[in-house]
Amino acid sequence: MKRSLLAVLLLYAALFSNAQQQGTLSLAVNDTGTVISRHIYGHFSEHLGRCIYDGFWVDPGMNVPKKDRIRLDVVEALKKIRIPNLRWPGGCFADEYHWRDGIGLRNNRPKMINTHWGGVTEDNSFGTHEFLELCSLLGTEPYIAGNVGSGTVEEMSKWVEYLNASGETPMTRLRKENGRDRPWKVSFWGVGNESWGCGGNMTPEYYANEYRRYATFARNYPDAPLKKIAAGANSADYNWTEVIMKNIPRHMMWGLSLHHYTIPTGKWNQKGSATAFDEKEYFNTMKNCLFMDELITRHAAIMDKYDPEKRVALVVDEWGIWTDVEPGTNPGFLYQQNSLRDALIAATTLNIFNNHADRVRMANLAQTINVLQSLILTKGSDMLLTPTYYVFDLYQPHMDAKRVPLQIETPGYTNGGQQLPAVNASASINAKGKLCITLVNIDPANDRTIQASLPGLKYKKVSGSVLTGKAFTDVNTFENKKKVAPAPFTGAQLTGQALTVTLPRLSIVQLLLD
Structure with missing residues (x-):
């Protein structure tokens, strides 16, 4: 009985911890009058x-x-x-x-x-x-x-x-x-x-x-x-x-x-x-x-x-x-x-x-x-x-491209009793209707999952690129010029009008939907 109760508590703790790492992104796709110069x-x-x-x-x-x-x-x-x-x-x-x-x-x-x-x-x-x-x-x-x-x-x-x-x-x-x-x-x-x-x-x-x-x-x-x-x-x-x-x-x-x-x-x-x-x-x-x-x-x-x-x-x-x-x-x-x-x-x-x-x-x-x-x-x-x-x-x-206004609910990145939003983002739609979302996870310790809804938008595929590294101090040098360089990103899943993105820690992700 004690083992069973402990297992349940650990399961709830894991679910709560996972929820704490997730955020939501809402896109106002009907309000795209402003152009990003x-x-x-x-x-x-x-x-x-x-x-x-x-x-x-x-x-x-x-x-x-x-x-x-x-x-x-x-x-x-x-x-x-x-x-x-x-x-x-x-x-x-x-x-x-x-x-x-x-x-x-x-x-x-x-x-x-x-x-x-x-x-x-x-x-x-x-x-x-x-x-x-x-x-x-x-x-x-x-x-x-x-x-x-x-x-x-x-x-x-x-x-x-x-x-x-x-x-x-x-x-x-x-x-x-x-x-x-x-x-x-x-x-x-x-x-x-x-x-x-x-x-x-x-x-x-x-x-x-x-x-x-x-x-x-x-x-x-x-x-x-x-x-x-x-x-x-x-x-x-x-x-x-x-x-x-x-x-x-x-x-x-x-x-x-x-x-x-x-x-x-x-x-x-x-x-x-x-x-x-x-x-x-x-x-x-x-x-x-x-x-x-x-x-x-x-x-x-x-x-x-x-x-x-x-x-x-x-x-x-x-x-x-x-x-x-x-x-x-x-x-x-x-x-x-x-x-x-x-x-x-x-x-x-x-x-x-x-x-x-x-x-x-x-x-x-x-x-x-x-x-x-x-x-x-x-x-x-x-x-x-x-x-x-x-x-x-x-x-x-x-x-x-035309700006897509957004609201993001993000978990916090905490240090020394202070907290910052772990994730920030912006989005736009170009003349051909392709949606671009750029997301940044500033947290050096935790990957972050973002759930986005795309009401009224019918996209069939998502592709992406990511810029990240092992440490925030990573630099490109004349001896190692590509230590921090973009790579293909596979952490996004598109299911109907729902988009799930898992952002690596210390990462910049570009997503293109069409």
């Missing part, structure tokens, strides 16, 4: 460390495929994930950059000191023409950040004219003298960067007036309407958003930026290692990452007060994890390794952006190569793809 999947390349120089733009003698000095193996890797836009030249560097220093014969271009990043000499060999040639090779839209901090209205106005005007003007003549007859017609323009800090230490009231002045003289030319983006808030500075939305008319700005970095420790002076961290620090990092959802919700609510039609986009044009630099590297170059933890951050953040696609219509991961949360790391003529790169590969089906 492909521009959410944008990137950022600043004149910082080895992002431009020794990243995109290499020594003429380097033995890699090149066009001019643009590194083509890097270009091909980024083309495979269809990057939609690329932000340049900064960042803080943008507000000390004077565009005329970067045109004309390279031997005649003046040198400068990059006072923000490492105090190195900038030879201006990579300038406007080189950047726009890079964008052409990538098949991506340029996003240029103009100099408000140390520049002038005339300087930005003439840069727009140089790039976009087609008539006979001093700037178009100069452009033609430098080898470009046709205008590039660049749409995305940032009016300054971090004007609350490195871009001028302005108050929001002062910046709003400056923006109105600069934006007035940044002209639209034939077939080249500008999408002007105001320098927005630093993380949770909700007052900045309030003042900007109150003082800049809707018709004068296409978007308002937001910058937020995930700092593992939450301390800027000691951020934490990119590779040597324990579960407590991992948990804290994921908590700081998930704060992005609250940030967007609260900034969007302020924007809704002044712009209920949601005409102004929230542009999260700097985001990602920021750790201490790799030991032995220049502290001003911001070079850090990229782990499975970083991939989980990227996937979670992209899920958040997708779910807020009614307001978030553009974003830029910082940064593309060799800086912060990079997609690509290089060492001489060698290169590798980071775990974060593979996240952007897996999430491609969401680009320009």
Whole structure:
């Protein structure tokens, strides 16, 4: 009798434990009016460390495929994930950059000191023409950040004219003298960067007036309407958003930026290692990452007060994890390794952006190569793809697809008396009716099973890919480039209108249903 009772108790305990590991996913398939803009999947390349120089733009003698000095193996890797836009030249560097220093014969271009990043000499060999040639090779839209901090209205106005005007003007003549007859017609323009800090230490009231002045003289030319983006808030500075939305008319700005970095420790002076961290620090990092959802919700609510039609986009044009630099590297170059933890951050953040696609219509991961949360790391003529790169590969089906709103009930991931949702997700349907669901299990110890109902949807098959590893500290190295790489996923079962998915611990899963 005692054995029988014990067996029953163990059975109930097992069933209860199993229930605790399960969650549910409900999809609002009849509410798919919002498009997930492909521009959410944008990137950022600043004149910082080895992002431009020794990243995109290499020594003429380097033995890699090149066009001019643009590194083509890097270009091909980024083309495979269809990057939609690329932000340049900064960042803080943008507000000390004077565009005329970067045109004309390279031997005649003046040198400068990059006072923000490492105090190195900038030879201006990579300038406007080189950047726009890079964008052409990538098949991506340029996003240029103009100099408000140390520049002038005339300087930005003439840069727009140089790039976009087609008539006979001093700037178009100069452009033609430098080898470009046709205008590039660049749409995305940032009016300054971090004007609350490195871009001028302005108050929001002062910046709003400056923006109105600069934006007035940044002209639209034939077939080249500008999408002007105001320098927005630093993380949770909700007052900045309030003042900007109150003082800049809707018709004068296409978007308002937001910058937020995930700092593992939450301390800027000691951020934490990119590779040597324990579960407590991992948990804290994921908590700081998930704060992005609250940030967007609260900034969007302020924007809704002044712009209920949601005409102004929230542009999260700097985001990602920021750790201490790799030991032995220049502290001003911001070079850090990229782990499975970083991939989980990227996937979670992209899920958040997708779910807020009614307001978030553009974003830029910082940064593309060799800086912060990079997609690509290089060492001489060698290169590798980071775990974060593979996240952007897996999430491609969401680009320009219709968002499927969802509700997820997930078990908790607990550490040190605190709890986070173990699973997050986003979903979309493309023009052909194919459903994409991306799910992230941040729990380092437990697989999680999610039950999803698909009412009204008649799919016949499900396929998938998974990105995972043995530990959240796993990284790709030049000796082992595929330690963290996607693999086919077989943990999903489709039965009629019911979908069951078992997510491995520390995993990102992409499901495609058709």
